[in-house]
Amino acid sequence: MYRQDASELQKVITQAISLFGVPKLLVTDRGRMFEARSFVQWVSELGADLHYITPEMHNSNGQVERYVRTVLKMLRVEAGHRNASWSESLWKLQLVLNITKQKTTRASPISLMIGTEATTPVIRSLVRDVAVSNPMNNREALREVNRNRAAELLRKNQENQDSLVNQSRHPNKHLRR
Template identity: 55%
Template sequence: MLVVDAFTKYCILTPIQRQDFSELQRVCKNVISLFGTPRLIVCDRGRMLECAAFKSWMQVLGVELHYITPEMHQANGQVERYVRTVLNMLRIEVTYKKRQWADELWQLQLILNLTMQKTTQSSALNLLVGHESATPAIRALVRDVAQAPSAVNRESRREMARQRTAEQLSNNQRTMDARVNRERRPPRMFQEGDHVFVIKFAQSTGKLDHGMRGPYRVLRVLPNDRYELKLLAGSYGKSTYAAAQYMVPWRGEWTPESCSAFFEGNDDNDPDQSQPGLYLESDQSEQAAVDDPELDPSVRLDATEPGSSTQHEEPRPGPSRGLDMPILD
């Protein structure tokens, strides 16, 4: 399990045996005992994070929980960026060095906390304790602080580094917002009761899988273009959440009733019945028109002169079409 401090970027990597509330509580107790009770926890919608026991425990501690929307990994970008780095490092340890990944987490944690961050221009350990050192030095610093007053220079340097980091984080936030929102368009709005499909690329089973799941019914409209949804069939009462940019309106599916209604509506507009002036330009239709002039309005009889015969009007120039408009005299 990965825990990251939003300001200093200090991370804690802890292996867990199973994803349940007991393991989650053990990790959270360790973090809270070291750094105190947090004000806000941003997390994904894992099963152990959404259980009622964890929510009630956080409510007792006075911690606010913020769950990100599925498929919106950028909402928890600090953790997701660490996850990618940790996975790459674990692949090297397991594949090439033939070691157990759980035994190497403490080394990876030390390396990440001693590495200078691009956004803060400082290491997470320096922002936390004001000193560039390894884990044994942290325990020495904590013991010195508990026994004697801390050095003024170290505290002043730490405070200056934190102020500089806060300004850099603000500038980086404005820059990222401007870049991300440059080509963003307002998403489609939905109302309660609408039926939609949700694009879930994480659940795709192959290259030919379109990734669309559903249909869902919109239960509640949330702020920031988020919606609470419920599957129309097989949901067992469980609701999910989605962002508007991953939602597509569902127009319904083809059923025998809708198909019969569609074809019955087309029968009313049959050109052979409702529009007798339309004809097909084929050999059979032309022969029928010659045999029976009344079938083709384009055939005229010149009755002014005796002995007149049937005369065909010259065809109009233009591309041949399957259906043509009648020629009016």
């Protein structure tokens, strides 16, 4: 983004919407451009909801927080060391993250979303195919199998992480009144 204002923000988000569709929820900080009346009204007209958070504060989803930290570090490298505009670099970083297989799920986010490993032009055509016509049954079945496997691996990882965190914790003491 060249200017940090609502109209420039709308352009950037419109590009994402053209690829992935309208989100149900946008989670943002309380930056001026996110609270601008024109932006809030535009998001409402799209049928999406806005949810404001405090920057750098963890909410409830540690995986998402970790993902955001990864994106921020990648943007710092692009903007700081390569002197690139972060808004011009974001699409490349998004592509890299979308096609990178994750350690826990053993699948890439794009594979779990549309059922194939792909790059930008192919993603657009596949998303268009899914929206316009019946997708190939094999791809859809494979995607569902991958999603189920990823959900199971995430559940197991959550249990492992919970057990590690809870090892040193002691039960609460109940006070008598």
